[in-house]
Amino acid sequence: MAGLTLASPSAERRSYSPRREMWRRYRRHKLAVVSAVLLLALVAAVVFGPFFWRVSINDIDFNATLQGPSLAHPFGTDDLGQDLLARMIYGGRISLAVGLAAMMVSVIVGTLVGALAGMSRGALGHGLMWLTDLFLSLPQLPLLLLLIYLFRDGLKAAFGPEGGIFILVVLVIGGLRWMPVARLVRAQFLSLREKEFVEAARALGASPLRQVVRHILPNAVGPVIIAGTIDVAAAIIAESTLSFLGLGFPPDTPTWGRLLFDAKDYLDISAHWALFPGAAIFIAVVAINFIGDGLRDALDARRVI
Amino acid sequence: MRQYILRRLLIAGPSLLGISLVLFTVLALAPGDPFSDLATNPNVPPEVALALRAKFGLDDPVYLRYLHWLAAMAHGDWGFSFVSRVNVDTLILQRLPTTLYVIGSSQLLALLIAIPIGVYAATRPYSLFDQIANTFAFIGFSLPTFFTGILFILIFSIKLDWLPFVYSTDISGTGLARLGEEIRQAIMPVMVLALFQAASLTRFVRSAMLDVIRLDYVTTARAKGLGQRRVIITHVMRNAMIPVVTLIALQIPAVFGGAIVTEQIFRIPGIGSLLISSILSNDTPVVMAVTFVFACLVVFFNLVADVLYGWLDPRISLR
Numbered sequence: 291m292a293g294l295t296l297a298s299p300s301a302e303r304r305s306y307s308p309r310r311e312m313w314r315r316y317r318r319h320k321l322a323v324v325s326a327v328l329l330l331a332l333v334a335a336v337v338f339g340p341f342f343w344r345v346s347i348n349d350i351d352f353n354a355t356l357q358g359p360s361l362a363h364p365f366g367t368d369d370l371g372q373d374l375l376a377r378m379i380y381g382g383r384i385s386l387a388v389g390l391a392a393m394m395v396s397v398i399v400g401t402l403v404g405a406l407a408g409m410s411r412g413a414l415g416h417g418l419m420w421l422t423d424l425f426l427s428l429p430q431l432p433l434l435l436l437l438i439y440l441f442r443d444g445l446k447a448a449f450g451p452e453g454g455i456f457i458l459v460v461l462v463i464g465g466l467r468w469m470p471v472a473r474l475v476r477a478q479f480l481s482l483r484e485k486e487f488v489e490a491a492r493a494l495g496a497s498p499l500r501q502v503v504r505h506i507l508p509n510a511v512g513p514v515i516i517a518g519t520i521d522v523a524a525a526i527i528a529e530s531t532l533s534f535l536g537l538g539f540p541p542d543t544p545t546w547g548r549l550l551f552d553a554k555d556y557l558d559i560s561a562h563w564a565l566f567p568g569a570a571i572f573i574a575v576v577a578i579n580f581i582g583d584g585l586r587d588a589l590d591a592r593r594v595i
Numbered sequence: 596m597r598q599y600i601l602r603r604l605l606i607a608g609p610s611l612l613g614i615s616l617v618l619f620t621v622l623a624l625a626p627g628d629p630f631s632d633l634a635t636n637p638n639v640p641p642e643v644a645l646a647l648r649a650k651f652g653l654d655d656p657v658y659l660r661y662l663h664w665l666a667a668m669a670h671g672d673w674g675f676s677f678v679s680r681v682n683v684d685t686l687i688l689q690r691l692p693t694t695l696y697v698i699g700s701s702q703l704l705a706l707l708i709a710i711p712i713g714v715y716a717a718t719r720p721y722s723l724f725d726q727i728a729n730t731f732a733f734i735g736f737s738l739p740t741f742f743t744g745i746l747f748i749l750i751f752s753i754k755l756d757w758l759p760f761v762y763s764t765d766i767s768g769t770g771l772a773r774l775g776e777e778i779r780q781a782i783m784p785v786m787v788l789a790l791f792q793a794a795s796l797t798r799f800v801r802s803a804m805l806d807v808i809r810l811d812y813v814t815t816a817r818a819k820g821l822g823q824r825r826v827i828i829t830h831v832m833r834n835a836m837i838p839v840v841t842l843i844a845l846q847i848p849a850v851f852g853g854a855i856v857t858e859q860i861f862r863i864p865g866i867g868s869l870l871i872s873s874i875l876s877n878d879t880p881v882v883m884a885v886t887f888v889f890a891c892l893v894v895f896f897n898l899v900a901d902v903l904y905g906w907l908d909p910r911i912s913l914r
Contacts, residue, residue, distance in 0.1 A: 424610055424614070427894060428617065428848065429848050429893050432855065435882075436874075439882060440624075527739045530741070535856070537874060557748055561749055568742040571742060583733070
């Protein structure tokens with residue numbers, strides 16, 4: 291066996307641990323590396339920002355309304371003289387948290403549905419796939435708006451204005467985005483469950499649950515990670531869209547989309563107000579998308595790069 | 596072929612039913628009902644409120660209410676707008692053409708941008724052109740439509756003062772001047788939607804082309820001595836465009852989402868802005884009807900794509 295490996299031409303390249311091999315592949319996607327650094331910087335700014343920039347988000351100052359960037363207000367001020375940097379740090383926390391939480395919802399639901407559909411051979415699998423196709427042909431944004439419209443008052447009453455909307459937005463965005471994950475997981479399961487190593491586990495008496503959790507799922511996880519990454523970006527866009535339409539978080543919660551919504555009537559006199567949050571959304575989304583692209587290179591072991 | 600279309604129609608029916616069921620479930624689960632105001636209104640005696648509830652069947656079991664609602668929708672009886680005091684269907688029919696016009700022209704423009712770029716990039720994979728096109732496509736679909744819209748307004752309306760940023764329905768003047776004005780005001784919304792669509796379409800076209808370009812029959816065509824242009828256009832493109840049709844259909848829900856945002860930014864009087872304004876004014880019948888219309892449009896365009904797919908690739912319709 292050892293002689294065989296030595297004789298093959300690929301033996302000349304040093305072999306690495308899977309983790310290092312992944313990093314080697316990821317590193318070759320230059321834009322993905324730059325994006326990862328950018329995103330880390332953005333997350334760090336949003337998480338640790340309030341410790342360094344101690345300006346309140348609600349300080350109203352009518353002497354400094356609609357000012358452009360200056361030393362006192364690096365990102366300028368809005369129509370009430372509130373500091374935009376402080377508001378963007380606060381809003382970024384919410385926007386990124388919504389993105390992550392909605393991704394978790396869609397990945398969990400998608401994996402569950404996909405795994406069930408992939409393991410069952412009968413009516414359950416067909417039914418679940420029909421449901422997935424049905425959800426895929428739903429008009430996402432109108433339905434999102436409808437759900438928010440119908441449920442926001444009830445949840446506001448139950449969990450407070452900010453918490454209620456957060457739960458609603460996360461559940462609704464995640465609940466409308468699980469379908470691609472479900473399809474991917476099902477496709478992976480259909481091919482993996484017939485592979486020899488799963489058959490071996492089955493022959494050794496592993497229960498279906500053990501087959502899934504210990505043998506199939508770890509091998510199906512790559513595409514799910516990629517889809518999940520892209521989902522974070524899509525969820526950030528969805529949340530910003532809702533806020534931009536004035537139907538997301540309450541007006542005093544300055545998410546990035548909400549800042550754009552407030553800024554759009556003052557475009558002619560203070561463009562900075564719209565440009566900073568817009569750029570923040572764009573940078574976050576484009577960075578996450580590029581990271582997803584880099585992960586695609588890193589996790590697809592069959593692709594030669 | 597006829598059998599294939601029939602089969603597709605038979606699939607579209609249940610999915611419409613499924614969507615209506617989802618919509619109704621959402622409505623039924625939602626807290627509060629349209630007559631909650633009546634119960635607290637001191638001017639309405641309780642027995643009148645009860646009679647009204649009975650008349651509209653609000654106390655019936657859920658499945659009866661669903662069937663009732665479905666029958667009314669099928670009859671074209673879509674209810675009455677609380678706010679504008681017009682029948683919902685007339686309201687929607689007034690505004691639907693504008694939406695379809697904006698979406699249609701942007702989709703066409705997107706194809707005109709995406710197909711040449713995608714095809715050219717696929718003939719030179721990993722070249723400089725391909726990499727630049729790929730990067731721009733990535734940036735294009737990471738830019739949300741609401742931000743591109745605002746950027747366009749900033750650049751073309753405020754800084755350069757070339758284009759109007761509010762869409763108006765009553766343009767004065769006649770003939771060519773009026774037509775020019777109508778085109779001018781549609782440029783920005785159509786461009787915003789088209790660029791967003793073109794970004795993802797370019798990637799689809801490129802990968803579909805790359806899938807076909809390495810097939811044996813293409814090598815045969817080259818070996819016969821056909822020119823590059825002829826091979827790409829008549830041999831590769833014809834087959835590569837087939838999966839693109841399906842991908843366009845899958846994008847349609849996203850297109851409608853983009854259209855709602857664009858209509859809101861440029862104040863286009865379409866059904867998207869109707870949806871937003873009726874949500875803001877709690878006009879439930881209009882909200883439900885517009886959502887349902889969007890769902891119908893998605894199902895309809897999926898059907899069109901399926902039929903087109905069967906026509907372009909006869910193997911599909913035989914199966």
